[in-house]
Structures are given as structure tokens and as C-alpha cells.
Amino acid sequence: xxxxxxxxxxxxxxxxxxxxxxxxxxxxxxxxxxxxxxxxxxxxxxxxxxxxxxxxxxxxxxxxxxxxxxxxxxxxxxxxxxxxxxxxxxxxxxxxxxxxxxxxxxxxxxxxxxxxxxxxxxxxxxxxxxxxxxxxxxxxxxxxxxxxxxxxxxxxxxxxxxxxxxxxxxxxxxxxxxxxxxxxxxxxxxxxxxxxxxxxxxxxxxxxxxxxxxxxxxxxxxxxxxxxxxxxxxxxxxxxxxxxxxxxxxxxxxxxxxxxxxxxxxxxxxxxxxxxxxxxxxxxxxxxxxxxxxxxxxxxxxxxxxxxxxxxxxxxxxxxxxxxxxxxxxxxxxxxxxxxxxxxxxxxxxxxxxxxxxxxxxxxxxxxxxxxxxxxxxxxxxxxxxxxxxxxxx
Amino acid sequence: xxxxxxxxxxxxxxxxxxxxxxxxxxxxxxxxxxxxxxxxxxxxxxxxxxxxxxxxxxxxxxxxxxxxxxxxxxxxxxxxxxxxxxxxxxxxxxxxxxxxxxxxx
Numbered sequence: 001x002x003x004x005x006x007x008x009x010x011x012x013x014x015x016x017x018x019x020x021x022x023x024x025x026x027x028x029x030x031x032x033x034x035x036x037x038x039x040x041x042x043x044x045x046x047x048x049x050x051x052x053x054x055x056x057x058x059x060x061x062x063x064x065x066x067x068x069x070x071x072x073x074x075x076x077x078x079x080x081x082x083x084x085x086x087x088x089x090x091x092x093x094x095x096x097x098x099x100x101x102x103x104x105x106x107x108x109x110x111x112x113x114x115x116x117x118x119x120x121x122x123x124x125x126x127x128x129x130x131x132x133x134x135x136x137x138x139x140x141x142x143x144x145x146x147x148x149x150x151x152x153x154x155x156x157x158x159x160x161x162x163x164x165x166x167x168x169x170x171x172x173x174x175x176x177x178x179x180x181x182x183x184x185x186x187x188x189x190x191x192x193x194x195x196x197x198x199x200x201x202x203x204x205x206x207x208x209x210x211x212x213x214x215x216x217x218x219x220x221x222x223x224x225x226x227x228x229x230x231x232x233x234x235x236x237x238x239x240x241x242x243x244x245x246x247x248x249x250x251x252x253x254x255x256x257x258x259x260x261x262x263x264x265x266x267x268x269x270x271x272x273x274x275x276x277x278x279x280x281x282x283x284x285x286x287x288x289x290x291x292x293x294x295x296x297x298x299x300x301x302x303x304x305x306x307x308x309x310x311x312x313x314x315x316x317x318x319x320x321x322x323x324x325x326x327x328x329x330x331x332x333x334x335x336x337x338x339x340x341x342x343x344x345x346x347x348x349x350x351x352x353x354x355x356x357x358x359x360x361x362x363x364x365x366x367x368x369x370x371x372x373x374x375x376x377x378x379x380x381x382x383x384x385x386x387x388x389x390x391x392x393x394x
Numbered sequence: 395x396x397x398x399x400x401x402x403x404x405x406x407x408x409x410x411x412x413x414x415x416x417x418x419x420x421x422x423x424x425x426x427x428x429x430x431x432x433x434x435x436x437x438x439x440x441x442x443x444x445x446x447x448x449x450x451x452x453x454x455x456x457x458x459x460x461x462x463x464x465x466x467x468x469x470x471x472x473x474x475x476x477x478x479x480x481x482x483x484x485x486x487x488x489x490x491x492x493x494x495x496x497x498x499x
Contacts, residue, residue: 060432060479063460155459193471193482195460341461 007044032113032129035079057084057132059139063193065150066135086127087151090119092177093164103146111138123161124151156194160184162204163211172206173224173294174322179204182326197344208276215313219350221299226291227319229271236287237267251280295321301351311351318373339365401426412494419491427489431480440477443467444490457487457495
């Protein structure tokens with residue numbers, strides 16, 4: 001049995017699921033989880049964290065996928081003296097079959113705490129808590145029996161993740177699942193053998209709703225968009241109106257660029273002014289659809305917290321058609337790595353690097369022509385002072 | 395701090411066995427450590443990386459970033475991982491008697 005956990009018990013109250021209940025369940029049969037619970041209770045009592053950021057742990061041939069974590073008080077909590085995390089690469093869109101999940105869980109109960117976190121910030125499955133000694137046999141079984149591979153960690157490309165895309169969503173402007181799979185396979189070596197100045201994340205969102213939060217949570221967001229006009233079904237618009245839906249209040253007045261109007265029960269959109277906020281399409285799913293000429297916008301530099309603070313990505317490639325084998329994206333990624341890898345300071349994210357040297361110099365280093373669409377936010381000034389790019393006489 | 399006797403010399407080491415007294419390091423110690431990090435027998439290629447790390451450490455007081463290791467030694471990243479399956483940063487650092495490279499979650 002576990003010691004008294006008065007503080008943690010508070011977190012079990014209320015109608016919500018509780019991670020404490022989950023750990024308690026595991027603690028009945030697993031000594032690692034038992035000490036995890038005890039250490040956590042102590043942390044709440046002392047208002048102090050008892051984790052020590054660990055050294056580098058890993059498995060043979062890989063430089064990533066395992067994160068060292070140690071208890072600061074192994075004398076009091078021997079079960080969590082070593083509590084390393086294993087990151088497993090997630091399949092595109094997080095689709096699993098029950099068999100592979102069962103296999104993974106069985107292996108994890110055998111070698112680790114039995115606690116999972118699905119899914120982490122980068123999209124990986126996180127297996128929380130095992131010893132250094134168990135890392136190798138655990139990975140061997142996960143890779144050979146359950147066919148899981150390690151995800152990314154350390155200063156390299158991280159596990160690529162995406163929204164459900166065309167598998168389950170009508171708004172997807174490109175095949176996010178295929179792009180994610182293709183890029184993951186292409187950059188396997190770089191993911192498992194990190195050698196960049198800092199982490200580099202790619203996330204693929206099928207439309208500007210950006211369900212994976214790519215714009216903020218990745219260095220290279222690939223966000224679906226269209227370059228023609230929003231498709232309007234006027235009959236469906238009439239149906240909404242006849243059904244008593246207040247289009248003016250809920251759609252037209254809420255358009256951030258005020259580019260919509262309603263005349264004689266017909267909806268009109270000035271697409272030149274549209275900033276792809278997706279509000280009207282989300283509210284009127286039967287009447288409006290993204291345009292027919294679909295592709296993606298590639299952005300650059302997003303990150304959260306630490307060092308320079310949060311940075312929202314800004315536009316790098318305004319529009320690109322995405323068709324296999326996605327060579328343009330692969331070339332672009334390699335070019336970014338070459339330039340940023342060569343000139344960045346240690347532990348400097350690409351967004352911070354661009355802030356330091358300026359987007360103009362970054363574009364020059366990449367060999368990309370500056371473009372007025374390269375904005376931090378829609379309808380705001382671009383980062384670049386364009387006059388310096390004009391030659392005399394232009 | 396724990397101590398370990400490697401190649402007949404008693405040394406202070408950290409909990410993962412990285413030597414904390416670099417001035418006492420000898421190639422024989424490196425050869426001995428190479429056994430535990432899967433690099434034994436050490437070849438010329440192994441030593442090239444170890445010496446590159448030691449030179450860099452002498453100048454900058456830190457183990458170089460991986461990209462730098464690849465650049466200085468001329469080995470592709472894949473080759474470096476073949477040579478040092480324990481990691482091309484911490485493997486040669488441990489053999490060369492240098493401190494453990496900083497990790498990154």
C-alpha cells in the first residue's frame with residue numbers, strides 16, 4: 001500500500017478524471033509508480049520539485065528518443081531514483097489499432113512504470129518512468145515485436161505530427177498524413193542522430209484552423225490554404241437564413257477583415273481581403289468550403305517560452321502546391337539546416353536566430369526572394385524594409 | 395564523488411563514469427573506457443574523433459556540438475554513430491576524459 005497522500009487526494013475530488021487516481025491504480029502493482037506518488041506528495045508538501053534533470057541516456061545507435069530523469073532524493077524514493085522517459089514516434093494523425101496499443105502497453109508494464117502520456121507536445125507517445133538498465137531491452141521489444149520506433153529528442157528534428165487531415169476532416173487542403181509520413185521517413189537519420197543547434201519541429205495542419213497548433217508550436221509549420229476563392233453554395237446560404245440563422249450577427253459582423261456582405265439573400269465575399277481565418281467556413285459548413293486550388297503556406301520560427309520568449313511563426317512561403325514526393329519542402333528543410341546549423345549559436349531556435357540576424361539576411365542566406373506576403377500577422381506590416389532590395393534605377 | 399581505478403590509475407568520476415580529473419588522463423585510460431562504450435578496439439578513426447574533441451575542449455572549455463564534430467573530423471553523422479554507438483558526443487568525451495556533454499530535452 002501507498003503512504004498517506006492527503007495533498008494528492010485533493011486532486012481526485014470533483015467530477016473530472018484525475019492523474020492521481022491513475023497513478024494510484026498503477027501503484028497497487030508497480031513499485032515505480034508507488035514511489036512516484038510518494039515523491040509527488042512530498043513535493044506538494046514542501047512546495048519543491050524533487051526531479052533532477054538527468055544526464056544523457058540512450059540506446060545503441062540512437063542519439064535521441066530517451067530522456068534522462070532522476071530523483072533528487074533517491075534515498076527516500078528509490079523506486080524513482082531513475083525515471084527516464086521513452087519517446088515513441090506516433091503514426092500520422094494518431095491512428096492506432098488496438099493490437100499495437102496492447103503490445104506497447106504490455107511491454108511498458110514489463111519494463112517501466114506502466115504510465116503513459118498520450119500525446120506529448122511533439123506528438124509522441126511518452127512512456128513515463130523506467131531505469132537505465134531497462135531502456136535497451138524495452139526498446140528492443142518495442143521495435144521488434146510492436147514495430148514502434150523512437151521519436152526525436154535533443155538538438156535535432158523532432159517527431160513530425162499532423163492533424164487528422166483528409167482522413168476525417170472535410171477542410172483539409174492537402175494530405176497532412178502523407179506529408180508527415182513522407183517527411184518522417186526522409187529525415188529518419190536526422191531524427192535519430194541529432195546534430196542541429198537546437199530542436200527543430202515540423203507540424204502539418206490541413207487548414208488554417210490549425211488543429212495541431214503548428215503556428216505556435218513548431219519551427220516549420222505547414223498550414224493548408226487555398227489561393228482562389230471560397231466556394232459558396234447560395235442555396236445552402238438561403239437554407240440557413242430561412243431556418244432562422246442570423247448570418248449578419250454571427251458571420252458577417254464577426255469577419256475580422258469585414259470582407260463579406262449579404263444582399264437579397266445572397267452572400268458575397270471579397271476574397272482579396274480574406275485573411276483565411278476560417279470563421280465563416282466553420283460556422284456555415286454546409287454553405288461554404290475552402291477554394292478549389294489548394295496547397296499550403298509554409299511558415300518559420302514558431303516556439304514557446306524559454307530564452308527569447310514565445311514567437312509566433314511568420315510566413316516564409318506564401319503558397320505551395322503539395323504533391324508527392326514533396327521535394328520542395330525537403331530541399332527547403334535541408335537549406336534551413338545548412339544555414340541555421342552553420343551560423344546559429346548553441347541552443348538557438350531558428351525563430352530566435354531570425355530575430356537576431358533579421359529576416360532579410362535569413363532570406364538571403366536561404367536564397368529566397370523577399371515577398372510582401374511574408375508577414376508575421378495577416379494585414380500587418382512585413383518584417384522587411386523593402387527599399388534595401390531595390391537597385392538604383394529600379 | 396565516487397572514484398574508479400582505470401588502467402591502474404585512481405580517478406574521480408561522476409555518477410556515469412565521466413572522468414573529473416582531465417589532467418590525469420592517458421591514452422591507456424581512454425583505451426580502457428572504450429570497452430564500456432562499445433568502441434573497443436580503438437581504431438585510427440576513433441582516435442581522430444577523440445583528439446578532435448580534446449583539442450576543441452582545450453580551446454573552448456566544452457565538448458563541441460555534434461555538427462561541429464562532423465565538420466572538424468570530416469565524418470558523416472551516420473559514420474560517427476557507427477563509430478560511437480553510445481553517442482558521438484558522449485562516447486568520445488568519456489574516452490577522452492572530458493566532462494559529460496550537456497543534454498537537451
